[in-house]
Amino acid sequence: EIVLTQSPATLSLSPGERATLSCRASQSVSSNLAWYQQNPGQAPRLLIYDASTRATGIPARFSGSGSGTDYTLTISSLEPEDFAVYYCQQRRNWPLTFGGGTKVEI
């Protein structure tokens, strides 16, 4: 099973600042990685897939990058609605696995 480790666990920032979130895989996932956002009490929302492709309707301030075992989600300028928990997910191998999450807080 591929283990995904996200860091940091918590990121404390202000609106307008840049957020950089990391996801490291226990083995290469060959860009088969997605990022989701989850607000309290809500279902996750797909932001990025295949490491760098924005999902439908996702604002351009969200971008993804990386290769091999190391991936990054960048939010260029935080909006109030971006303060949430973010998860990465790999589809390189079954079972599909998720990371432990990064909470972006004010």
Place this chain on the structure above:
Amino acid sequence: EVHLLESGGGLVQPGGSLRLSCAASGFTFSNYAMGWVRQAPGKVLEWVSGINGDGRDTKYADSVKGRFTISRDDSRSTLYLQMNSLRVEDTARYYCARRLLGPSASYFDNWGQGTLVTVSS
């Protein structure tokens, strides 16, 4: 608009069974692979099971293999999860999720609001 509505959750004793349903609307259900993802209270997401568009290919997390069965009824646009031999550690909110079409089909682009399963004596 895509809509996924889960039902069937509740309180059950260890060793008991539940069947979750997910009613889909707003898209051609039979064209899409689907899946179940769960989240224990305050915990992270855990993929549980998946099924392809024609229902012939199913996959399970090791933690539920042999106890849970995923199925679909395309005539009703409904996804199911039969859960048997439930354990306390199965307590979670269970989300139904649609998988992306095409080569990126193991990511989830639409999610329901989930149904809560509590396993407790």
